[in-house]
Amino acid sequence: MYRLPLLSLAALFSFSSVPGALALPAVTGQIAQMPQPSGMFVAAEHPTQGMAKIVTVNGKRYLEFDSNFKTDPGPDLFVLLHRSSQPERYESGDYISLGGLQKVSGMQRYEIPANVNLSNYQSVVVWCRQFNATFGYAPLSARMQRTQNN
DSSP, X not given: OOOXXXXXXXXXXXXXXXXXXXXXXXXXXXXXXXXXEEEEOEESSSOEESEEEEEEETTEEEEEEOTTOEEOOOTTEEEEEESSSSOOOOOTTSEEEEEEOOOSBSOEEEEOOTTOOGGXXXXXXXXXXXXXXXXXXXXXXXXXXXXXXX
């Protein structure tokens, strides 16, 4: 069995200003956070593409579309969270509306009310209320989000 001299082991640590205490080196790098739901849009009645993900900024949750998001223009378009991963109907209790679609392409963000339990919703939908048409939807699945910690 090989033994390291005590001095060699001590050299692996930094000594703190408190006598007899060892200070641990500062931890830098990636720290995993809670899984954040995300998904790629699937075309339904209209071509729709891009990614939707849940993000947290300053303690508030948002649904965010990435810069590759694109769908067709239409009247009365809304962004919904839906209980089904492949929404086919829109009855009371099946979804919540996050508001009107801001624009038909590009990055955009919608605040999610604090009382919404995201585990009850399985997809994000771009929906035309006037014609009850699903333009596209993104099934949500949890993914680990990593943040930089210095």
